[in-house]
Amino acid sequence: xxxxxxxxxxxxxxxxxxxxxxxxxxxxxxxxxxxxxxxxxxxxxxxxxxxxxxxxxxxxxxxxxxxxxxxxxxxxxxxxxxxxxxxxxxxxxxxxxxxxxxxxxxxxxxxxxxxxxxxxxxxxxxxxxxxxxxxxxxxxxxxxxxxxxxxxxxxxxxxxxxxxxxxxxxxxxxxxxxxxxxxxxxxxxxxxxxxxxxxxxxxxxxxxxxxxxxxxxxxxxxxxxxxxxxxxxxxxxxxxxxxxxxxxxxxxxxxxx
Numbered sequence: 001x002x003x004x005x006x007x008x009x010x011x012x013x014x015x016x017x018x019x020x021x022x023x024x025x026x027x028x029x030x031x032x033x034x035x036x037x038x039x040x041x042x043x044x045x046x047x048x049x050x051x052x053x054x055x056x057x058x059x060x061x062x063x064x065x066x067x068x069x070x071x072x073x074x075x076x077x078x079x080x081x082x083x084x085x086x087x088x089x090x091x092x093x094x095x096x097x098x099x100x101x102x103x104x105x106x107x108x109x110x111x112x113x114x115x116x117x118x119x120x121x122x123x124x125x126x127x128x129x130x131x132x133x134x135x136x137x138x139x140x141x142x143x144x145x146x147x148x149x150x151x152x153x154x155x156x157x158x159x160x161x162x163x164x165x166x167x168x169x170x171x172x173x174x175x176x177x178x179x180x181x182x183x184x185x186x187x188x189x190x191x192x193x194x195x196x197x198x199x200x201x202x203x204x205x206x207x208x209x210x211x212x213x214x215x216x217x218x219x220x221x222x223x224x225x226x227x228x229x230x231x232x233x234x235x236x237x238x239x240x241x242x243x244x245x246x247x248x249x250x251x252x253x254x255x256x257x
Contacts, residue, residue, distance in 0.1 A: 004048045008072035011053045015062065023051060036063035036070070069196060076183065076190040104128075105193045109176065109201050110231045111208060112216060112238070114160055120201075120209040121216040122169065122179070123234065124193065125225045142221045143248050149181070151219065151248040157238060161216060164250035167192070169215040171254060176201050179217065180255065209254050218249045 005024055012020040026044075035042045036052055043049075048067035053060060053074045104127045112121040130142035147153065150164045166182035168189065175198035180189035201209075209215055224241040228234040241247040 004046070005044055006048060006050045006067055006072040008051070008074075010074045011051050011072055014053055014055065014060070014074055033064040036065045040066075042066050075194070076188070106227070107176075107179075107193060107195075107199070108225070108228065108234065109199070109205050110228075110234045111202075111205060112157065112231075112235060114157060118204075118208055119160065119212060119216050120205045121218060122176075123225055123238065124179075124217065124219040126222050128222055130221075140221050142219065143246070146219055146248050151217075151250045153245070154218065154242045154247040154249040155245070156242050157235075161218075161249035161251050163214070164217075164252060167217075167250065167252045168255040169209075169217070169252045171201075171206070171209060172198070174201065174206055175199060179252070213254045214251050215254055216249060217252050218247055220247050 007020045007023060015023075031045050032041055032043045033049070034040070042064065044064065050065045050067045050070050050072040052063045052065050052070055052072065054063060055074060055076055106125050106127060108123045108125075110121055110123065111118045113119075126142055129140035130145065131140070143151075143153075150167075152161055154161060166189070168180045169176070170178040170180055175195075177195055177198050178191045179193040181192040183190050218238060220238075220241045224244070224246045225234070225237045228237055238247065
């Protein structure tokens with residue numbers, strides 16, 4: 001049975017023609033797999049499947065995704081992220097049911113009024129505590145890690161946070177694709193957060209982003225903001241998190257349109 005695999009030119013360039021052809025012939029492609037995007041089972045004999053190559057500083061991992069979730073592509077990640085992924089998918093790692101649930105970054109877009117002007121904002125809140133890579137601590141290091149990257153504590157939303165150089169928000173064709181951070185050693189930027197599927201943003205949000213050419217990014221630990229259905233409720237939650245010392249922020253240049 002032919003495998004219904006997509007191998008992009010970028011992936012082929014990284015793994016070589018020989019390996020790509022072997023994958024397409026089904027010699028070392030999995031029949032069934034867990035989609036690297038949505039984490040549900042897939043079958044490369046029954047449905048179109050994308051090959052996704054994650055490349056860290058020293059390691060590369062080939063993963064598979066439903067073609068409806070992700071196109072075949074090369075994704076640059078940090079070595080820590082990659083080692084975590086390898087542990088979760090390799091037999092030598094912790095069994096899946098024993099491994100703690102990987103925290104995912106939830107992102108909400110909204111307009112925030114500061115000094116009488118509406119600014120486009122993204123609010124990031126993980127689904128669980130974030131601990132330092134390699135740490136066995138059970139605390140939450142999300143805000144300290146971001147402060148080390150240059151984010152500033154926000155105690156009240158009365159001014160725009162400082163610009164964080166090297167970071168950017170990637171908007172393409174009116175959709176939110178990623179938040180990029182500087183690559184290691186001055187290399188090309190890598191995704192700090194990447195949408196499984198590009199997120200639609202409101203026309204008013206996009207207009208404000210194009211006007212300012214920058215986006216405010218606020219981040220809070222799990223349980224601080226929640227999924228707020230309206231911008232006024234989102235603002236209330238931000239104000240509360242700031243007052244409780246649980247909010248950091250930065251202004252990120254806009255990449256794309």
